[in-house]
Amino acid sequence: MRRSFAFALLVLALPALLGAQTGQAGQAEIRPGVFRTPEFPAPSILDYHPRSTLIVPEHLVPRAKYPVIDLHGHPPTLVLPEIVNGMVASMDSLNLQIMINASGSSGQRLTQQIAGVRAAGKADRFAFLTTLNLRNVGPGSGKTIAAQLEADITAGAVGIGEISKSFGISITKADGTRLKLDDPELDIVWQTAARLKIPVFIHVADPAEFWSPLDFTNERWLELALFPDRRYQDRAITPSFEELMAERDRLFARHPNTTWIIAHLGWHAQDLTRLGKLFDRFPNLYSEVGAVLYDLGRQPRAANKFFTTYQDRILFGKDSWQPVEYPYYWRVFETEDEYFDYYRGYHAFWKMYGMGLPDAVLQKLYFRNALKIIPNLPRAAFPK
Secondary structure: OHHHHHHHHHHHHHHHHHHHHHOOOOOOOOOOOOOOOOOOOOOOOOOOOOOOOOOOOOOOOOOOOOOEEEEEEEOOOOOOHHHHHHHHHHHHHHOEEEEEEOOOOOHHHHHHHHHHHHHOOOOOOEEEEEOOOOOOOOOOHHHHHHHHHHHHHHHOOOEEEEEOOHHHHOOEOOOOOEOOOOOHHHHHHHHHHHHHOOEEEEOOOOOHHHHOOOOOOOOOHHHHHHOHHHOOOOOOOOOOHHHHHHHHHHHHHHOOOOEEEEHHHHHOOOOHHHHHHHHHHOOOEEEEOOOOHHHHOOOHHHHHHHHHHOOOOEEOOOEEOOHHHHHHHHHHHHOOOOOEOOOOOOOOOOOEOOOOOOHHHHHHHHHHHHHHHOOOOOOOOOOO
C-alpha cells in the first residue's frame, strides 16, 4: 500500500521534476515518446547531426529553369571590370539574368557603379536601388530626402531600397526620439516614389522569434545564442515586433499609390495566412523570398497553394551573395524532392521539401513580376 502511494506521488511530481531539470521555470514538457533518461551523455545541439537513412529520388537543380531577376542582391561594389565580369560569370552558371543591387547607394557612389557596369559592357545584367539618408530627421528633412531621391532616379536608379531594418528599430530623429516607420515627415518621400512610379523595397523588423524569450522552446535559439545583435527582448531598447508591424501597416495604408515591396515575405513565411491577409488589404504590396526558404521548404503544400493564389505578388530575392546557395532555392521551387538539407544550420534544424511550382508561377516568381513593377529593366533575355 505504501509503495503504491509513493509511486503515485512520484508520477504526480514527475512533470515538475522534469521542468526543473530543463531549466524552464513553471513549464514542464516531456518529449513525445521519450520516457527514460538516456544511458549516455546527450550531445549538444552543435554535435548532433544524425545521418538520414531515407532513400528517395534527388533532383539537384544547379541552374534555374527560367532566367531570374534577383531583386534582393548584395554584390560587392561594382566598379572594377574584374569584379563585374566575375559576378556575371557566376550569375551565368545559375541562370541569374539580372541582379538588382539592393545595398542602396546614392550620389557619387551610385553613379560610379552605374558607370562601372556600363564600362564592363554589362549594363544589361545589373540595376541599382538608391538609399535614403534617414539619420537625424527633423522638420524639412523630408523635402531634402525627396530631392536627393529624384536626382538618383534621374542618374539611373530604378527604385528605393533596401531600406534597412534599423529604420523603426534604432534610427533616431534630430530630437533623439525613435524614427517611427509612419513618421509624417517622410510622407513627401513616399509620395515622390509614387509620382516617379518606382518601388520602395523595405526591410521591417526581423523574425518574430528574435523578440521571443530566449529559452529552449524558441526555434531560433541557436541563432540567437550565436548572434547577440539579433536579440530584441529588451523593450527599453527596441519596440515590440507587433508595434513595428502596426507602424508598417499604417504606412502602407497612408500611401496606397506607392508600390511597396516588403523584404523576406514580411517575416510572415511561418504564418502565410497573415501574409495573405496583408496582400488582400494592400493591392499595392509585393514581397520577396530572400532568407526565408527554411520556412517555405517545411510546408511545401501550403506554400505551393499560397504562391499559386498570390502568384502576382511575389518576387525572387536571395539576400546574401553566396552562389552555392541559390540551387537550394531552385530545388525547393522547381522539384517535389523530399527531406533534403537546408544550407544554413543555425536557421533551420529541420529538412526541406520541394514545392513543385507550375511553370506559370515560376515565371512570375523568377522574372515577370519584377519586370511588371520595376521600371527600365532590360527585357530581351526573358521569354515573351
